[in-house]
Amino acid sequence: MDWSPFWLSLRVAGLATIFTILLGSLIAWPLARARFWGRELAIGVVNLPLVLPPTVLGYALLVGLGRRSALGGWYEHLTGHSLVFTWEGAAVAACIASLPLFVSQARVALAAVEADVVGAARTDGASGWPLVRFIFIPLAWPGFLAGTTLAFARALGDFGATLMVAGDTPGVTQTMPLAIYDAVLVGDDAKVKAFVLLSTGLCLGVSLLAARLGRN
Template identity: 50%
Template sequence: MEPAWIALALSLKVAGWATALNLVLGVGAGYALARWRFPGRELLDALLTLPMVLPPTVLGYYLLVVIGKRGWLGAWLWEHLGINLIFTWQGAVIAATIVAFPLVMKSARAAFEGVDPQLERAARVLGLGEWALFFRITLPMAWRGVMAGVLLAFARALGEFGATLMVAGSIPGKTQTLSVAVYEAVQAGQDDTANLLVLITSLTCVAVLLIAGRLGGARVHP
């Protein structure tokens, strides 16, 4: 059963990196949408939420168009830096990051909108700068909702399948994550391996969801 644990380790690695990236990108986008008023704000919110509702194969195709060797970004990376993201674990990270991004962004936005703006105004009157205001007032008051979204994103990244398969493929030990390994095991008729992988994935995701529920409570609406 060693391949199962290799797939688990790779899945945790990919989900960990994707979650770390979304902690920065998703929280930043959620804060901007919650605090800034500008034309097209709700349209931008809808566009950033698209990965949550798009079919994984469509999202995977978009990624191939962008980061594939013939894509506008992928071609530049290959020609100038010799970097190829297709069929690599880094490509799996990009796919998982984009798929899980809306969960962090939507949860963060809701959490930041729940912070009393009068407290922020009072802090500004007392001379607190914007960075200090964010890290000392806004984020500590919104952290439960933010962390709930981050944990949900981790669970989503851990179980990502469609876009990851299209971008990273299924190379055992290199790009074969848990969800992809389940698919391969079922296709090969390896029921024992498939059962073990499904059990590991299910238990991990249930644990993450329980923690997210305790943190976010009824305030989280991804």
């Protein structure tokens, strides 16, 4: 049996999770620590990938990442090939789909850092990066790790957005969810069972880890 969808899924989910941590941390910080007009609207926009139909999200990403878009054009100029219909495009799609899960966990963890603790650290002269490094990271890391594991599991199982943005090319952009779909269509029960069990086991393990971290 061809195991390339499994390895590709891990690669896509891994890169997507890195993107999610970097982008999600920048988004979660102001949502957790600042009060500004439109904050609730911003939270709603961040949560959109959770409630949008996958085809709608996928179409929006397809337009936003295509060669006619600013990001797609910049990527093609930099690399010489389009971002859509590549495994890198699949990683970007999986990142956007999993972003709300990371942001929600990180936002709660950052908001839980007590103002008195931050105030005491500022009184002692801490500010900027030292404040983040010695106060926020030690106190908020369980929430960040829980968000990371949930984002990885979501990226690992993404179907709709990945299909719209990256397509379903065996050996190139075909992840496990896409391979399962194709195997069902052709009646390859052995392949379906193998990838379903593997996907379920991985996602269950990651979800249990996230729940354990979330209790800390």
